[in-house]
Amino acid sequence: MVNPWIMKMEQFTQFTDSERHTLERLSRERVVDYAAGEDIIRDGAHQNHCHLMLTGLASRYKILRNGKRQIMAFLVPGDLCDAEIFVLKEMDHAIGALTPSRVALIHADEMRKLLRSSGALAEGLWWGTLTDLGVLRERIIDHGSRTTYVRMAHLLYELLIRYRVFGDAKDNSFAFPITQEELADATGMTPVHANRMLQKLRRDGLIVLEGRRLSVIDPKGLKALAMFDAEYLHLDRAHDPKDGLAGRVGDLV
Amino acid sequence: MVNPWIMKMEQFTQFTDSERHTLERLSRERVVDYAAGEDIIRDGAHQNHCHLMLTGLASRYKILRNGKRQIMAFLVPGDLCDAEIFVLKEMDHAIGALTPSRVALIHADEMRKLLRSSGALAEGLWWGTLTDLGVLRERIIDHGSRTTYVRMAHLLYELLIRYRVFGDAKDNSFAFPITQEELADATGMTPVHANRMLQKLRRDGLIVLEGRRLSVIDPKGLKALAMFDAEYLHLDRAHDPKDGLAGRVGDLV
DNA sequence: CGACGGCTTGAGGTAAGTCAATCCACGTGG
DNA sequence: CCACGTGGATTGACTTACCTCAAGCCGTCG
Numbered sequence: 388m389v390n391p392w393i394m395k396m397e398q399f400t401q402f403t404d405s406e407r408h409t410l411e412r413l414s415r416e417r418v419v420d421y422a423a424g425e426d427i428i429r430d431g432a433h434q435n436h437c438h439l440m441l442t443g444l445a446s447r448y449k450i451l452r453n454g455k456r457q458i459m460a461f462l463v464p465g466d467l468c469d470a471e472i473f474v475l476k477e478m479d480h481a482i483g484a485l486t487p488s489r490v491a492l493i494h495a496d497e498m499r500k501l502l503r504s505s506g507a508l509a510e511g512l513w514w515g516t517l518t519d520l521g522v523l524r525e526r527i528i529d530h531g532s533r534t535t536y537v538r539m540a541h542l543l544y545e546l547l548i549r550y551r552v553f554g555d556a557k558d559n560s561f562a563f564p565i566t567q568e569e570l571a572d573a574t575g576m577t578p579v580h581a582n583r584m585l586q587k588l589r590r591d592g593l594i595v596l597e598g599r600r601l602s603v604i605d606p607k608g609l610k611a612l613a614m615f616d617a618e619y620l621h622l623d624r625a626h627d628p629k630d631g632l633a634g635r636v637g638d639l640v
Numbered sequence: 641m642v643n644p645w646i647m648k649m650e651q652f653t654q655f656t657d658s659e660r661h662t663l664e665r666l667s668r669e670r671v672v673d674y675a676a677g678e679d680i681i682r683d684g685a686h687q688n689h690c691h692l693m694l695t696g697l698a699s700r701y702k703i704l705r706n707g708k709r710q711i712m713a714f715l716v717p718g719d720l721c722d723a724e725i726f727v728l729k730e731m732d733h734a735i736g737a738l739t740p741s742r743v744a745l746i747h748a749d750e751m752r753k754l755l756r757s758s759g760a761l762a763e764g765l766w767w768g769t770l771t772d773l774g775v776l777r778e779r780i781i782d783h784g785s786r787t788t789y790v791r792m793a794h795l796l797y798e799l800l801i802r803y804r805v806f807g808d809a810k811d812n813s814f815a816f817p818i819t820q821e822e823l824a825d826a827t828g829m830t831p832v833h834a835n836r837m838l839q840k841l842r843r844d845g846l847i848v849l850e851g852r853r854l855s856v857i858d859p860k861g862l863k864a865l866a867m868f869d870a871e872y873l874h875l876d877r878a879h880d881p882k883d884g885l886a887g888r889v890g891d892l893v
Numbered sequence: 894c895g896a897c898g899g900c901t902t903g904a905g906g907t908a909a910g911t912c913a914a915t916c917c918a919c920g921t922g923g
Numbered sequence: 924c925c926a927c928g929t930g931g932a933t934t935g936a937c938t939t940a941c942c943t944c945a946a947g948c949c950g951t952c953g
Contacts, residue, residue, distance in 0.1 A: 531828030
């Protein structure tokens with residue numbers, strides 16, 4: 388199996404064989420499996436290693452005082468759960484597995500050593516973090532100035548692109564394990580309302596969502612509705628336009 | 641004048657004298673002034689140097705297709721406008737001066753050199769970026785699950801703390817150049833509604849806002865209303881609890 | 894089979910938006 | 924020094940997007 392972490396970072400940087408081997412080793416050394424619903428990292432945790440998604444789907448979330456859960460991001464294979472570990476004292480939110488997930492644990496000291504020894508890795512990590520920043524900014528724009536309908540469209544379109552990047556979305560149709568309640572918590576609306584917006588997307592002929600599978604019928608329409616501008620994902624850094632991210636999502640962005 | 645950038649990073653890391661001197665030099669070498677309302681960085685710009693706030697107040701914002709302006713963050717002295725420059729091709733949003741502002745330009749190559757040569761600086765920059773991430777996450781929580789009233793309270797309380805950090809908010813009262821329209825764009829509500837929420841905060845005896853000056857009358861009350869948890873600002877990394885951030889904002893967090 | 898999690902539908906209620914007029918402080922020019 | 928224009932703050936009347944509560948449905952799994 389290809390390593391999704393290396394794959395992701397190589398969209399932006401070039402590793403030497405020896406770097407690649409080190410990364411491979413690190414992401415195989417300690418591997419843990421989590422069941423759906425289980426917490427990969429708890430809020431307030433003190434960690435001395437960081438978590439790398441290998442397979443599955445997780446969410447970055449926080450439970451608020453009023454009991455509401457806010458999902459801040461979805462994590463797919465290749466995503467680092469807790470880059471902040473190098474610098475900050477403790478987690479200010481949690482990571483939860485939404486589907487059965489496999490995670491690699493990498494010791495913080497190993498990581499620090501790696502960061503110091505390899506400029507390419509430092510660059511790769513920076514790129515990941517800065518991209519995360521961009522995605523969060525986009526989400527703020529979402530919440531601040533788009534209707535719930537458009538917001539839902541935007542989230543689905545972003546997920547389509549991110550799944551395509553890993554080749555799991557042939558024909559704009561892919562396994563979709565996210566429940567409506569989770570979509571609601573991510574978009575900041577009520578489950579009831581999320582349901583209604585999804586229905587509207589179906590009625591408007593943009594998507595088909597059934598049996599844990601999402602098919603985007605009218606990608607162009609969905610993109611237009613969502614006012615989607617792929618710029619914030621910064622995919623265009625790919626070295627090889629054919630095999631790179633840009634190549635794989637070409638028609639979508 | 642103390643250098644706000646060094647001051648900010650030293651809350652978290654320790655510099656040698658020579659590092660400090662280099663930073664001082666870089667933040668003095670090329671300095672530009674901007675008038676209120678002027679753009680410091682335009683959306684889509686390609687830059688080969690990055691911008692450091694020295695004095696004034698700026699906003700990180702984006703104009704959407706529907707004409708709305710979303711303010712994603714306020715920038716105060718010591719904040720780096722565009723850390724992404726090292727890695728990403730172009731800006732996906734703009735930075736605008738809200739008050740007359742003085743900005744230092746630092747050439748990207750200088751910065752890269754510095755990053756490679758100084759572990760402390762690399763750490764400081766990481767800390768800054770990861771803190772920004774935390775602030776953005778908090779804003780998402782804001783928008784997703786707090787009422788407009790609480791949201792406004794939260795924003796004002798955060799600004800109080802950030803002003804206190806730089807000693808400009810004696811007695812919980814400070815110059816407040818932000819217009820209601822800007823507050824509205826930052827909190828994702830209508831100017832009229834922003835006005836009404838501010839009125840309510842005044843009626844409830846929490847703040848006094850007049851003549852471009854904000855006084856927080858009842859900090860405890862405002863904090864409670866905002867459900868403010870300072871954790872996300874990660875102030876507690878300060879080395880010296882007396883002189884550090886934590887010391888200066890002590891009673892607030 | 895029953896229980897349960899996830900999805901769907903309906904009937905109100907309310908927070909926040911829209912539109913539009915007014916007011917006030919100010920700076921500028923005649 | 925007053926007249927005027929302008930940007931910001933304020934107020935009121937009306938509309939609407941989204942929430943709340945509550946019931947019912949459907950597939951799956953023990």
